[in-house]
Amino acid sequence: MATANEPTSSSNHEFLNKQGKIFKVIVIGDSNVGKTTLTYRFCEGKFLDLAEATIGVDFRSRSLNIDEEDITLQLWDTAGQERYRMSMIRHYYRNTHAIVFVYDVANKASFESLNKWIEESNKHCLPDVPRILVGNKCDRPAAVSTNAAQQFADQHNMALFETSARLDSQCDNVEAIFLTLAHKLKNQKSFLPPTSIKVDARNARQNKSSWCC
């Protein structure tokens, strides 16, 4: 059973002591779909009222305890404007453990852009990196049907979640999205990048038996 620690502010550096395994998750999608509010909701436990346009990349993290193991999700919240996608975000795909694609359910264009984002991510990440799809702002009239989104998600082998970072009632839902991802990451032992593997006898043996492709 997963228990989530109290959300910790990213400026709190004490989390470093007990952060356990760190998983880097990159959050991408069009401008104004709510990437910042979504990651803020998960990491700070509340709605960010005065969200600004993200310039480059912002970083938030949260420690979780999953099956009695401490892990940390590092969420990299990226800028949505096309020019940032073309020149800047590629730096952030390095050593990414998972990708969260976000679209705005009330904005069809943001759903249609997903193809571009997926294509881009395929250039930089291996196909076994877990990907999830989040339709945000479900408190608004939907322009993208759940059916269409589900079909798209199936096609690309992703889990689909619809939520709203604004609604407090959806708080558990946002929590569930990232916990699902955390579980998936924790259980997918084989794909830690070489840089984050500490070489000691025990790990070395584990690495040998794991299959990395």
Add this chain to the structure above:
Amino acid sequence: MEHYEDEISSIDEESSLVNNESSWERKSEDIRVDEETDDNRSELKFDKELESEAELEKRKLIEEALHSKQTNLTTWQNLAISTFGLVADDLRCKVWPLLLEVDPCPDEKIPSLEELSTHSEYQQVVLDVNRSLKRFPPGIPYKQRVALQDQLTVLILRVIMKYPHLRYYQGYHDVAVTFLLVVGEVLAFRIMEKLSTNHLRECMEPTMEKTSYRLNYIYALLYKVDTELHNFVDSASVGTMFALPWYLTWFGHSLNQYKDVVRLYDYFLATPPLMPLYVATSLVVQRRQEVFAEGCDMASIHCLLSQIPDDLDFEEILTRAGTFYKKYPPEKLEYLVTKRVQKELDQRKREEQIMRNRQNKNKGLWLRINNSVPAWLLFNFKGKYGLLFAAATFIQHMTFAESRTY
């Protein structure tokens, strides 16, 4: 007026709703390119701070210069660079245009809203302007703020329409809003026009490659002025992205206190275009102890640096940046930058190769399975599940063979 971020959260509910309504949906008559509206800028100021004795002395110097006839560009530059800069917004309003040598000639035709809204960047600009609430004085009446946001949208679009080779970037609105609040829309247009074609020109190119390249100057300079810190940050592969908003917005996006933003703008208006990179480096040096206290890890250092504390001594940071610039002007750093960029490129190529190899390895595995299965099996089970079935048959066959050996 410390921590206006805190105060701003208490803005009445009405205004926080606007954050979500894209003014896309707003009726066009709401957007007034105000001709009749009076200049009400004095009401829009952030709470005025009490000026210290030293600041009052500086104010006197600036006022004297404004009345003197023997001033030139250097006079204004020296005043803007030296301690306390231009002190307050009433003086900035007069001196900023002089620093850029722009004059307000208000006779230029302002494009109509219809023209503006057909621009390909219109939607993006409106989205960003609507989300720029943090940059306005706390407690500003709702209607006034909306009017200012409309002016900001018009201001940005006017510049990029007049200069079609310039592209809007997220963060440009952070620069524009600072000028709009201090000098008003007529002069702000002149200033933005001048900056966009000079200081910010590279940032407004179709791609961000040049911007990306420029950020490497921070590492080149850091190597020269604090090699130990450079090596620490570099070995953690922190990259340059923490400084991207600093460079693109002249720190306007990253500083919590309005007074620090305008002080830095005094400085940047009086110094060469690459100065923000020197100030960025100086700021990193200022925080070197904190950086070393972090683990040698990309995420924690990036996180630490990208959040600028409110209590930094910016006068000290600026003075040091000025010294850096004198000692290591951009041309003296160029070779280090080229070297670093080449190194990064090689590294990326290596990583891409590794990616390709891993992807090919997957394909290779498939081929190997394919080849090890007898042709007749593949021939019979070509369909989607054929291979699976073939594999199952194959394994069964193996198990059978194995069991026979016992």
